[in-house]
Amino acid sequence: MFRRTTRNLFALANALTLLLAAGIIHAASPSPQSPSTDECLACHSDKTLTTKRGSRTVSLFVDGKRFSSSVHGSLSCTACHADLEGKDLPHSTPLARVECGTCHSDEQKQHSHSLHGRAIARGDTLAPHCVDCHGNHDIVPVTDRNSAVAPLKVPFVCGRCHQEGTPVQTNRQIDQHNILENYSESIHGEALLKKGLIVAANCVSCHTAHNILPHTDPNSSINRRNIAATCTKCHAEIEEVHRKTIRGELWEKEAHVLPACVDCHQPHKVRNVYYAQGMADADCMRCHANEHLKASDGRSMFVSAAEIAASRHAHPRTQAVPVSCSQCHSEVNVSRVRPCETITHPVDCSKCHEDQGQQYQRSKHGQLLAAKDPNAPSCRDCHGTHRVLDKRDPESRTFATRVPELCGSCHREGQKAAVRYVGTQHEIIRHYQESIHGKGLLKSGLTVTATCTNCHTAHMVLPKSDPQSTVNPKNVPATCGACHHGIEEQFEQSVHSRLVTKTDKDLPVCNDCHSAHTIRRTDETGFMLDIMDKCGRCHQEIAKTYFDTYHGKVSRLGYTKTAKCYDCHGAHDILPVADPRSHLSRANVVATCQKCHASATRRFAGYLTHATHHDPKKYPFLFWTFWGMTTLLVSTFVLGGMHTLLWLPRAFQMRRDLKAEEAREETARANGAGAEGKATAEEDHRAH
Amino acid sequence: MPTDLDLQSPELRSPDQPRPLGPERKRPDREFVRFTRLQRALHACMIISFLSLATTGLTLKFSYTGWAAMVSRFLGGFQVAGFIHRTAAILMFGVFVTHLYNLVQLKKREYKSWRALVLGPDTMLPTPQDLRQFLATMKWFIGMGPRPQYGRWTYWEKFDYFAVFWGIAVIGSTGLTLWFPIFFTRFLPGSFINIATVIHSDEALLATGFIFTVHFFNTHLRPEKFPMDTTIFTGHMPLAELKRDKPLEYEALVASGRLESYMEEPQPEIVVRTIRAFAWIALSIGFSIVVWIIYAMLFAYK
Numbered sequence: 001m002f003r004r005t006t007r008n009l010f011a012l013a014n015a016l017t018l019l020l021a022a023g024i025i026h027a028a029s030p031s032p033q034s035p036s037t038d039e040c041l042a043c044h045s046d047k048t049l050t051t052k053r054g055s056r057t058v059s060l061f062v063d064g065k066r067f068s069s070s071v072h073g074s075l076s077c078t079a080c081h082a083d084l085e086g087k088d089l090p091h092s093t094p095l096a097r098v099e100c101g102t103c104h105s106d107e108q109k110q111h112s113h114s115l116h117g118r119a120i121a122r123g124d125t126l127a128p129h130c131v132d133c134h135g136n137h138d139i140v141p142v143t144d145r146n147s148a149v150a151p152l153k154v155p156f157v158c159g160r161c162h163q164e165g166t167p168v169q170t171n172r173q174i175d176q177h178n179i180l181e182n183y184s185e186s187i188h189g190e191a192l193l194k195k196g197l198i199v200a201a202n203c204v205s206c207h208t209a210h211n212i213l214p215h216t217d218p219n220s221s222i223n224r225r226n227i228a229a230t231c232t233k234c235h236a237e238i239e240e241v242h243r244k245t246i247r248g249e250l251w252e253k254e255a256h257v258l259p260a261c262v263d264c265h266q267p268h269k270v271r272n273v274y275y276a277q278g279m280a281d282a283d284c285m286r287c288h289a290n291e292h293l294k295a296s297d298g299r300s301m302f303v304s305a306a307e308i309a310a311s312r313h314a315h316p317r318t319q320a321v322p323v324s325c326s327q328c329h330s331e332v333n334v335s336r337v338r339p340c341e342t343i344t345h346p347v348d349c350s351k352c353h354e355d356q357g358q359q360y361q362r363s364k365h366g367q368l369l370a371a372k373d374p375n376a377p378s379c380r381d382c383h384g385t386h387r388v389l390d391k392r393d394p395e396s397r398t399f400a401t402r403v404p405e406l407c408g409s410c411h412r413e414g415q416k417a418a419v420r421y422v423g424t425q426h427e428i429i430r431h432y433q434e435s436i437h438g439k440g441l442l443k444s445g446l447t448v449t450a451t452c453t454n455c456h457t458a459h460m461v462l463p464k465s466d467p468q469s470t471v472n473p474k475n476v477p478a479t480c481g482a483c484h485h486g487i488e489e490q491f492e493q494s495v496h497s498r499l500v501t502k503t504d505k506d507l508p509v510c511n512d513c514h515s516a517h518t519i520r521r522t523d524e525t526g527f528m529l530d531i532m533d534k535c536g537r538c539h540q541e542i543a544k545t546y547f548d549t550y551h552g553k554v555s556r557l558g559y560t561k562t563a564k565c566y567d568c569h570g571a572h573d574i575l576p577v578a579d580p581r582s583h584l585s586r587a588n589v590v591a592t593c594q595k596c597h598a599s600a601t602r603r604f605a606g607y608l609t610h611a612t613h614h615d616p617k618k619y620p621f622l623f624w625t626f627w628g629m630t631t632l633l634v635s636t637f638v639l640g641g642m643h644t645l646l647w648l649p650r651a652f653q654m655r656r657d658l659k660a661e662e663a664r665e666e667t668a669r670a671n672g673a674g675a676e677g678k679a680t681a682e683e684d685h686r687a688h
Numbered sequence: 689m690p691t692d693l694d695l696q697s698p699e700l701r702s703p704d705q706p707r708p709l710g711p712e713r714k715r716p717d718r719e720f721v722r723f724t725r726l727q728r729a730l731h732a733c734m735i736i737s738f739l740s741l742a743t744t745g746l747t748l749k750f751s752y753t754g755w756a757a758m759v760s761r762f763l764g765g766f767q768v769a770g771f772i773h774r775t776a777a778i779l780m781f782g783v784f785v786t787h788l789y790n791l792v793q794l795k796k797r798e799y800k801s802w803r804a805l806v807l808g809p810d811t812m813l814p815t816p817q818d819l820r821q822f823l824a825t826m827k828w829f830i831g832m833g834p835r836p837q838y839g840r841w842t843y844w845e846k847f848d849y850f851a852v853f854w855g856i857a858v859i860g861s862t863g864l865t866l867w868f869p870i871f872f873t874r875f876l877p878g879s880f881i882n883i884a885t886v887i888h889s890d891e892a893l894l895a896t897g898f899i900f901t902v903h904f905f906n907t908h909l910r911p912e913k914f915p916m917d918t919t920i921f922t923g924h925m926p927l928a929e930l931k932r933d934k935p936l937e938y939e940a941l942v943a944s945g946r947l948e949s950y951m952e953e954p955q956p957e958i959v960v961r962t963i964r965a966f967a968w969i970a971l972s973i974g975f976s977i978v979v980w981i982i983y984a985m986l987f988a989y990k
Contacts, residue, residue: 606878629890640902646829
């Protein structure tokens with residue numbers, strides 16, 4: 001059974017192969033003569049020639065004259081009606097639909113992807129084919145004003161379907177209404193239709209001719225992202241005139257955060273009227289001026305007009321008019337009764353404050369926000385919302401003197417930022433307030449004093465470990481140098497600078513000696529004494545030997561009127577002793593000593609400020625002096641001590657004897673012994 | 689047979705003779721004068737000077753102890769401490785010079801020649817007798833002989849005496865180097881300041897340590913003298929004590945008949961009390977310093 005089936009299949013395959021071969025041979029052979037244009041017109045020039053399509057009677061008349069003057073006049077009928085190729089006349093009906101795409105492949109492709117093309121594919125009978133717009137046998141170039149799609153005619157071509165009462169408008173989902181009507185009354189429509197300005201925008205200027213897509217499609221020319229590009233095809237650099245706050249490139253690059261043209265200039269209704277600034281604000285305030293307005297989750301949606309009027313946005317630096325609601329709440333759609341119902345994203349300040357926005361996104365705060373951390377501060381946590389003020393305004397939360405408090409609201413001990421912090425800096429705010437910067441800012445009211453943001457930056461706050469951070473050791477000198485420039489210049493030439501010393505080891509930067517948040521005046525006793533321990537953290541041996549000398553001992557007792565590390569080595573301009581610029585170089589050392597020892601000489605400068613008697617190699621004379629003295633000391637004590645210890649038992653014996661004698665005398669006296677007896681006892685004692 | 693001198697001692701006096709002091713029954717009428725007023729004054733100055741030098745100096749030597757910082761602050765800071773140290777040093781030099789001057793006077797007045805002073809029986813210089821007494825003392829210590837008969841100056845007293853000479857020479861010279869480093873480095877290398885520091889500091893440690901332990905014990909804390917021997921302060925010592933501790937001197941004095949000239953009324957009670965108070969303070973400071981040194985050397989050494 002199985003074998004028979006196989007044999008049958010084989011026979012079938014053979015038969016098919018033969019048939020195919022026959023077909024190829026047939027195709028290769030010269031085809032029968034295709035009907036010529038004249039032959040076609042022999043019948044189709046008859047104006048009464050009709051046919052029935054469904055219930056409709058359709059004329060089959062072709063105007064030979066107009067055809068021959070059309071763009072396709074040089075082509076034969078069968079070039080388009082390809083299914084008549086090689087057919088004998090009269091041909092059978094109906095003919096297949098002409099495929100314009102055979103030649104106009106790009107347009108065809110666009111069309112088939114377009115709203116119209118997809119409707120056709122869906123089998124929507126209302127969907128337009130090429131012929132519905134362009135006509136058939138009488139197509140002329142679009143520049144010809146007789147063209148069915150000449151600019152002046154386009155509104156009506158489109159309007160055939162897209163106007164009130166048409167099946168398309170009635171039965172299909174079209175958001176816009178009175179399209180043709182509105183257009184004809186719009187500034188574009190007036191220009192085109194009344195003034196005959198054929199460069200004025202018509203339907204296809206915005207919607208394109210073949211690539212018509214719904215506005216929700218990101219590729220659509222009328223998508224929010226593209227609308228600016230579409231409008232600026234004609235209204236070049238409109239943004240320059242329009243909103244000076246908005247960078248031209250933003251409009252196209254970040255259209256999603258900006259109000260699109262059509263948000264104000266509604267499609268099809270664009271009027272030649274003055275769109276007053278704040279008009280939208282008034283619209284918003286219609287609802288939001290209500291103090292009791294609440295969101296569904298209970299948040300107050302009240303917006304205080306007074307707050308906004310007092311804010312920085314009411315008189316921005318970069319534009320002549322106040323910033324309007326919709327400039328921040330950009331997704332509003334004025335075509336809605338509630339323009340705000342289309343808002344889906346929170347306010348994005350970076351659409352105007354682009355640099356700050358980018359910095360913020362790079363910052364730890366921004367990273368946390370991106371990670372959806374509930375503790376992450378966003379713009380408004382520091383700057384507020386409607387009452388945003390300039391940082392130079394003393395009322396502002398970001399005014400210099402209020403910055404520590406502002407940062408402290410999270411970074412104070414026990415607050416949310418401090419709680420998650422695992423580094424070594426604690427009591428940041430309290431320490432800062434007690435530091436020289438904190439006192440300068442808060443007690444002396446010097447607003448130029450460094451506050452949190454001067455070192456950490458306002459928007460690009462990064463942890464110390466991040467190489468981009470302003471408080472990363474690599475960047476600290478520059479950060480401090482922003483104010484202490486002269487010191488930075490000195491420091492960058494010193495042996496501690498990364499620019500001078502190339503090493504893998506950690507080199508000290510400003511905060512290693514001065515600390516970060518507890519920076520003190522350098523003429524404070526505490527600082528001056530601490531600094532030696534700071535040097536000693538790296539220079540352990542040399543610091544230890546310093547404490548063996550008079551200078552070190554006095555310092556250790558807590559007094560500063562003696563040479564400390566930086567008195568000799570310099571503070572920021574420390575250089576190796578071998579460097580001729582060093583304070584301790586041969587040329588400079590005497591002058592350095594003379595800072596304190598006014599009449600110091602070169603030989604005096606030979607005093608070993610780091611000498612130790614523990615190093616026999618480096619300081620043999622000190623070492624041997626010390627051990628000589630120690631030997632003397634120990635031997636003296638041993639001899640003296642032994643002498644004393646040996647004496648002790650005898651001394652006790654003597655004490656006992658004396659006591660006994662005294663007691664004897666007492667007894668003798670108590671017994672009323674006379675002077676004689678006493679004298680005798682005394683004599684006895686003497687005789688001993 | 690009682691000598692005329694013996695009759696002066698209260699113990700030998702007739703019981704019907706009224707005792708001059710009621711409650712202080714043992715208080716003798718007359719006492720042996722061991723030290724002159726000047727010697728006592730010099731010793732007192734020496735104590736003041738030595739304690740000041742030790743206290744202020746050790747704050748630097750043991751600057752790593754909290755005690756040092758406290759003492760230094762109490763004194764008014766390292767500069768005041770330095771001032772005290774130098775003032776006390778001047779006083780010490782003064783004591784030294786005065787003593788030398790006194791020696792010259794002594795030679796003129798009593799000995800006529802240096803030879804007599806230096807080689808006489810009361811010499812401060814070590815003599816063969818000192819060596820013999822030292823060996824005899826060692827025997828006595830180990831129970832192989834009687835207590836030697838000491839003279840006016842025992843060998844340990846002579847040692848103490850010359851220790852001061854040595855100390856003044858060593859500590860004084862290095863101290864001056866540290867005081868005037870710029871002057872001294874005009875002819876000495878700068879590193880000599882470092883050496884001077886080591887010597888000054890260690891010799892001072894030796895001096896303080898020795899005085900506050902060995903010297904204190906030998907003269908004050910010996911059980912038979914405990915708690916202190918006030919002779920150096922009052923200048924007086926009971927005759928019985930002279931007989932017991934310095935029998936050779938006593939016998940020599942008796943033999944030469946000069947003993948009477950060394951007997952004096954005891955110091956007034958108030959003077960003795962004041963002296964005791966002073967001595968107690970000095971002793972306490974000395975002991976505190978010893979404790980401090982031990983603590984600093986053994987427990988806080990860095």
